[in-house]
Amino acid sequence: MSNDTRVIQVEALARVEGEGRFKVRLDGDKVVSSEFSIFEPPRYFEGLLRGRSFRDAPDVTSRICGICPIAYIMGASKAMEDALGWQIPQPIADLRRLIYCGEWIQSHVLHTHLLHAPDFVGLPDSIELAKSNRGLVENGLAAKKTGNRIMEVIGGRSVHPVNTRVGGFYKAPSADEVRALVPELERGEALSAAALDAFSGFDFHDLEIDYLFVAMRHETDYPITEGRIVSSDGLDIDVHAFPDHFEERQVPHSNALQGVTVDGRPYLVGPLARFNLNADRLPPDILALAERAGLVPGCRNPFKSLLARQVEVIYAFREAARLARAYTPPEPSFVDEPLRAGTGHGITEAPRGICYHRYEVAEDGAITAATIVPPTSQNQRQIELDLVSTVERFHDLDDDALQWRCEQAIRNYDPCISCATHFLKLDVERA
Amino acid sequence: MSSAPDSSRGTGPETGIIIGVGHSERQDDGVGPYVAQALNRRGLPAVGHEGDGTGLLDLWESRPACIVVDAMADAAAPGTLRVFTDFDDPVFARAAFVHSTHRLGLPEAIALGRTLGRLPARLVVIGVTGSAFDFGSRLSPPVAAAAEQLITRLATEDAFSDDVLAGLAPV
DSSP: OOTTEEEEEESSOSSSBSOEEEEEEEETTEEEEEEEEEOSOOOOHHHHHTTSBGGGHHHHHHTTOSSOHHHHHHHHHHHHHHHHTOOOOHHHHHHHHHHHHHHHHHHHHIIIIIIIHHHHTTOSSHHHHHHHOHHHHHHHHHHHHHHHHHHHHHHSSSSSOSSEETTEESSOOOHHHHHTTHHHHHHHHHHHHHHHHHHTTSOOOSOOOOOOBEEEEOSSSOSSSSOEEEETTSOEEOGGGHHHHEEEEOOTTOSSOEEEETTSOOOBOSHHHHHHHHGGGSOHHHHHHHHHHTOOTTOOOGGGHHHHHHHHHHHHHHHHHHHHHTOOOOSSSBOOOOOOOEEEEEEEEETTEEEEEEEEEOTTSBEEEEEEEOHHHHHHHHHHHHHHHHHHHTTTSOHHHHHHHHHHHHHTTOOBHHHHTOOOEEEEEEO | OOOOOGGGSSSSTTSOEEEEESOTTBGGGGHHHHHHHHHHHTTOOEEEEOOOHHHHHHHHTTOSEEEEEEEEOSSSOTTOEEEEOOTTOHHHHTTOOOOOSSSOOHHHHHHHHHHHTOSOSEEEEEEEEOSOOSSBSOOOHHHHHHHHHHHHHHSSTTTTSHHHHHTTOOO
């Protein structure tokens, strides 16, 4: 190691989901190496699904993550329904979109208000933030409570909901229960717009990265549960073609596979990708709020992912209220048709980005093969490249400040390490 | 048996609440929900909770009193019971009520609740030192024994009283 070598590292990252570390070696102002390592042990969900009934997949895979169980429930359900050839009536699809709005709200708000916002005001955590900006923390807690409430009313409970199944819902909530959510959802939208206004005053560090954005896209709606897969370089494919265009690769320093395109390019999924590829699907007044806050379509500043996330919170409240007002209980509340052998693909927009499922099912409904590609796996290689960009752009900072900036850059992703291992620790090494 | 204080019975927001924090499928981490379930069967206002701090704030903020039962991963002998009412006590900070690197846990919920004025007037945390935190729903023998002691002690009509709590273990 030369005298100009610096090592910036964090052994166990905080305010992220799961266990990971990061180490960057820097020679002068050039990064020699960057490793984002997920050391949370592999969890073998795909293996333990083999031999089980197709009906188990949503509940088993929901246990991959306590923050985004709906993403797994919906992705697995959609893939199974694709394999079995079951068609889901619109009222059930609408109820799925409504509960998914609840997950977006509670997951996004936990990150924007309580985990990521402290970085932008130089505070270590939400407890210190509450001392200096009580209103912002109260705002987030109130919004999160409403997101949880949606999941409780529709899913039976806010963590690992129990009312969902392949084909729909065990029991449809009553119209009164769902419509009673509307006033709280309207208040939630107003609260979230106020929070976006507060976030717009943050210092978003000057950094632009040339991302390949990948997200779902729907004919009319901002994508959550339905749509094709599109990218910023013109890809436009059906979910069945996902394996033809994307793959996962193993790297020695991480227990999570890294997603890349089949020609080896890293890509970015999540709120910034969704916003940039679907800004025209937002209601015009919400897009105007985003632009007023400093988030304009084409944004390549990863630190502004905070704004994209909060814009999506506003949208999720708006959409949830629309769906709740129009709700009548689907009858029956689920589809259950004859089985057949088949292969199915399912994809939805989890809070952190697209989450892909593929299953092969035998004639008796037993699962013979399972593949799950969560958003943090797909973002993992791009996170390493963001660390390179961050360290090279801000190398004049002292080691402590640079380490914090790197941690903040990782938190731009709200990474879910537990999902990625189905994966954090930070090292900066200066040469 | 002494008479019940108003804060210890019923399920509405006017009553106290006992919250058993933990994961029932992670061996000794499930001691909190185990105790809560047993007390609930005996008619006490007790609920299990997976420990997300924002959810704890919602559960206890409107209550006059709250007892939280949670597993600890500290160096004491398995099954050791500790009663905490002073959350500035360094022993509490060292008790390792670790929840998650992501979500807020019990210590963070208490700190946030104090800052925001969202704690019950009386908050007691009962920690149970665990030894096994792997997959499985069985409590280890010393933790199971401690859980039964706790259930017996709290299954009185004055579970929230100083006498009951003082009989458990030193603060």
